Amino acid sequence: MNTNNKLDLVIAGVGGQGTILASDIIGNSSVLENLPVRAAETHGMAQRGGSVINHVRIGTDLGSMIPEQGADVLLALEPVEAIRYINYLSENGIVVLNTKPVYPVTVTSSDQYPDVSEIINTLKKKYEVYPLDASELAIKAGHPQSMNVVMVGAVSSYLPIGKNRLEECIKDLVPPKTVDINLKAFELGKENISRLIETSAKKP
Amino acid sequence: MSMREYMLGNVAIARGIIEGGGQVITGYPGTPSSEIVDTLSSIDDRDFYVEWSVNEKVAMEVAAGASMSGVNSVVTMKHVGLNVAADPLMTLAYMGVKGGMIVIVADDPACHSSQNEQDTRRYSQFSLIPGLDPSTPQEAKDMIPYAFEFSSKHGIPIIFRSTTRISHGKSDIELQSVNKEKPQPDFEKSVERWVMIPKHARIRHPRLLEIQKDIKQELQDSEWNNLKINEESSFGVIASGISYVYAREALDRLGVNASVLKIGTYPLPDDLILELFDNVDTLLVVEELEPFVEEHVRALAEDKGVNVRILGKTGKNGEYVPREGELNIDKCEKAISKAFGLTYAEPSLILESELKLPSRPPAMCPGCSHRASYYAMKKAFGSDAIYPNDIGCYTLGVQGGTVDTTLCMGASISVASGIYQAGEKRPVCCAIGDSTFLHTGINSLLNSVYNKADITVTILDNRVTAMTGHQPNPGMGKTATYEDTLEVSFDQLCRGLGAEFVEVVDPYDYDSAVDVFKRAKEFEGTSVVISQQQCVIDARRAGIKRNPYTIDEEKCTGCKQCVYFGCPAIEFDASLKKARINSMCTGCGVCAQLCKFDAIMEVEK
Numbered sequence: 001m002n003t004n005n006k007l008d009l010v011i012a013g014v015g016g017q018g019t020i021l022a023s024d025i026i027g028n029s030s031v032l033e034n035l036p037v038r039a040a041e042t043h044g045m046a047q048r049g050g051s052v053i054n055h056v057r058i059g060t061d062l063g064s065m066i067p068e069q070g071a072d073v074l075l076a077l078e079p080v081e082a083i084r085y086i087n088y089l090s091e092n093g094i095v096v097l098n099t100k101p102v103y104p105v106t107v108t109s110s111d112q113y114p115d116v117s118e119i120i121n122t123l124k125k126k127y128e129v130y131p132l133d134a135s136e137l138a139i140k141a142g143h144p145q146s147m148n149v150v151m152v153g154a155v156s157s158y159l160p161i162g163k164n165r166l167e168e169c170i171k172d173l174v175p176p177k178t179v180d181i182n183l184k185a186f187e188l189g190k191e192n193i194s195r196l197i198e199t200s201a202k203k204p
Numbered sequence: 205m206s207m208r209e210y211m212l213g214n215v216a217i218a219r220g221i222i223e224g225g226g227q228v229i230t231g232y233p234g235t236p237s238s239e240i241v242d243t244l245s246s247i248d249d250r251d252f253y254v255e256w257s258v259n260e261k262v263a264m265e266v267a268a269g270a271s272m273s274g275v276n277s278v279v280t281m282k283h284v285g286l287n288v289a290a291d292p293l294m295t296l297a298y299m300g301v302k303g304g305m306i307v308i309v310a311d312d313p314a315c316h317s318s319q320n321e322q323d324t325r326r327y328s329q330f331s332l333i334p335g336l337d338p339s340t341p342q343e344a345k346d347m348i349p350y351a352f353e354f355s356s357k358h359g360i361p362i363i364f365r366s367t368t369r370i371s372h373g374k375s376d377i378e379l380q381s382v383n384k385e386k387p388q389p390d391f392e393k394s395v396e397r398w399v400m401i402p403k404h405a406r407i408r409h410p411r412l413l414e415i416q417k418d419i420k421q422e423l424q425d426s427e428w429n430n431l432k433i434n435e436e437s438s439f440g441v442i443a444s445g446i447s448y449v450y451a452r453e454a455l456d457r458l459g460v461n462a463s464v465l466k467i468g469t470y471p472l473p474d475d476l477i478l479e480l481f482d483n484v485d486t487l488l489v490v491e492e493l494e495p496f497v498e499e500h501v502r503a504l505a506e507d508k509g510v511n512v513r514i515l516g517k518t519g520k521n522g523e524y525v526p527r528e529g530e531l532n533i534d535k536c537e538k539a540i541s542k543a544f545g546l547t548y549a550e551p552s553l554i555l556e557s558e559l560k561l562p563s564r565p566p567a568m569c570p571g572c573s574h575r576a577s578y579y580a581m582k583k584a585f586g587s588d589a590i591y592p593n594d595i596g597c598y599t600l601g602v603q604g605g606t607v608d609t610t611l612c613m614g615a616s617i618s619v620a621s622g623i624y625q626a627g628e629k630r631p632v633c634c635a636i637g638d639s640t641f642l643h644t645g646i647n648s649l650l651n652s653v654y655n656k657a658d659i660t661v662t663i664l665d666n667r668v669t670a671m672t673g674h675q676p677n678p679g680m681g682k683t684a685t686y687e688d689t690l691e692v693s694f695d696q697l698c699r700g701l702g703a704e705f706v707e708v709v710d711p712y713d714y715d716s717a718v719d720v721f722k723r724a725k726e727f728e729g730t731s732v733v734i735s736q737q738q739c740v741i742d743a744r745r746a747g748i749k750r751n752p753y754t755i756d757e758e759k760c761t762g763c764k765q766c767v768y769f770g771c772p773a774i775e776f777d778a779s780l781k782k783a784r785i786n787s788m789c790t791g792c793g794v795c796a797q798l799c800k801f802d803a804i805m806e807v808e809k
Contacts, residue, residue: 015566031210031376039374043235043317048600049772050566063449064373067533068551080562086555104564105772114559126555
């Protein structure tokens with residue numbers, strides 16, 4: 001847990017992946033931690049399978065929009081979307097990334113989808129990057145839709161919020177029948193990232 | 205103990221309506237305003253009346269009627285909705301109100317989900333109706349009880365202007381107690397007051413002008429405006445609404461000392477502006493969209509002979525703050541640096557990436573009935589036909605060649621008529637959604653039939669107001685609170701308006717749909733095709749389950765006929781040269797009807 005009490009987080013993804021629930025879990029648990037919090041979301045027209053970005057600002061009482069190069073962490077639920085919004089991330093920022101792509105509708109897009117490994121290598125040139133297959137972990141947890149909660153687990157150690165607060169909010173916000181799956185998803189995301197952080201720390 | 209909750213801006217506004225004692229709340233859905241009524245209508249234990257009205261004009265009039273009876277009323281809409289409701293608004297200013305009445309209008313700077321980015325503050329000035337402009341979701345909530353009280357005290361409605369970042373921003377919100385004391389309805393007859401014949405209007409207009417002074421004074425002294433003089437600085441910033449928090453943070457980040465005037469009300473607080481004039485040499489006005497505050501500040505400086513350098517969007521010194529799009533901290537930092545002579549470096553790209561990113565525009569859902577309707581429509585009418593369109597999810601079909609115009613709600617039918625009346629010889633087939641047709645399409649259809657336009661009108665009836673978040677409408681037989689009510693028959697309604705060719709078809713039945721569109725095209729006069737199939741999202745929520753489809757690789761020839769349909773559930777494997785159906789399939793079955801090789805079939809469970 002980060003004890004700085006202030007964090008600017010950008011969550012990027014695709015409409016339908018559950019970016020709003022991810023930011024809601026973090027927002028609600030910030031209130032439980034007694035921290036002011038602001039968030040900005042994409043609704044309406046932009047939501048139908050389009051590219052979406054949410055801003056979450058913990059510890060601020062001003063606006064909800066993070067300035068360019070102002071975010072401490074970029075949580076990307078989809079690889080291409082990490083690159084799309086990368087300029088929000090500050091110079092020493094951290095990228096937590098789901099490696100599973102969501103391909104755009106084929107006929108409307110003549111562009112090719114880049115190699116995921118190429119995306120990760122590009123990001124690694126400038127940033128600390130933690131890639132994980134959150135979609136696979138979600139299936140392991142019990143449901144592919146819990147991918148967003150895997151990602152909340154993955155980013156949790158960077159948040160100024162206690163683990164139990166986050167878990168409390170997950171219980172409150174997910175459909176009652178899926179509480180166990182989502183708690184498992186959270187745990188899997190958290191474990192996986194800890195392992196990645198440890199390994200990268202050991203490297204010279 | 206104080207209560208704090210994490211809330212969406214619109215939910216906070218709804219909470220403000222409850223705290224302030226709102227009694228009649230109306231609205232028409234429109235992003236970013238919809239969740240206010242959505243929130244109130246989903247409360248089971250409520251002591252207020254809430255409705256989705258059929259359009260903003262109607263909603264405004266229902267709220268006005270409630271207010272004439274002495275109760276607290278609210279009407280909600282998006283910015284362009286106020287154009288529809290402008291007729292009652294302008295005269296309501298003369299007539300005034302009895303119970304407090306708040307006109308909540310959500311602007312959409314940057315057109316996140318709108319056809320323009322007009323600035324509602326112009327309506328406040330135009331109508332002489334006072335306006336509130338919150339800077340945060342918390343302030344938005346807190347302003348509502350104030351607005352009820354202010355409105356009933358001065359006997360005039362009040363405009364509450366939100367923007368996308370207030371309405372769709374989230375924040376921890378400090379809750380206040382709920383006002384349980386509510387006025388009882390009691391309509392007092394008074395023809396001088398409520399009947400705006402010329403004789404009475406001529407009396408009410410001067411009265412409207414007279415009360416402006418009191419309104420201005422009271423708003424000026426309210427907590428929504430705030431002046432902080434910084435004696436060490438000759439710089440000043442005036443920032444209104446949400447721009448205030450952007451400017452505040454930009455000043456902090458740049459480490460610039462300046463006197464700051466926060467604006468939250470219209471008419472503007474002249475005394476505070478004059479006091480700021482006395483303390484600064486250079487003044488930057490920061491506001492989203494129109495130079496509304498700026499024009500007033502310039503006029504006031506001119507009038508008082510004040511010699512302060514005023515910067516903003518207009519004037520001989522050029523543009524410091526953009527007039528289009530939404531503001532943010534970066535734009536404010538740039539404007540402040542330029543205005544006060546600091547060096548400013550644009551944030552450079554940290555990561556220079558050669559990667560070409562695929563675009564990801566919003567699209568119609570897998571299995572969306574609109575896609576099927578468009579496909580059949582185009583088959584019958586051809587690519588040469590002209591396709592005026594309207595406002596809803598179906599506008600997302602713009603890539604597919606059946607959306608040639610989109611002007612405003614209801615305009616598809618009237619624009620189609622105009623194209624025909626201009627003498628255009630190509631066939632004209634327009635499309636409009638169920639809710640949009642009931643909003644302002646009925647008049648246009650009547651006009652088209654009456655004036656003998658030879659066009660085809662398609663009503664894309666997906667049984668819900670989908671784009672704005674699945675609100676009920678009169679076509680569904682449900683009210684805002686999901687009580688059963690009359691279910692309007694589109695078929696009978698169109699016949700009643702005089703249309704002689706009216707046919708209902710299921711767009712999932714491809715051959716029948718093409719056949720109906722062909723016959724509609726041949727019909728001389730205004731023909732109506734009602735293409736009826738429930739929205740896939742709503743169908744799933746209602747528990748309707750259809751088996752998904754799959755493609756037999758043996759039979760697939762890679763002709764791409766199904767891929768051209770444009771459904772996100774259909775992919776093409778370039779290496780195998782075969783089409784494939786992914787897990788997003790909702791089982792509409794249209795692609796199977798399009799396949800000439802019988803390669804697509806239902807997955808039997």
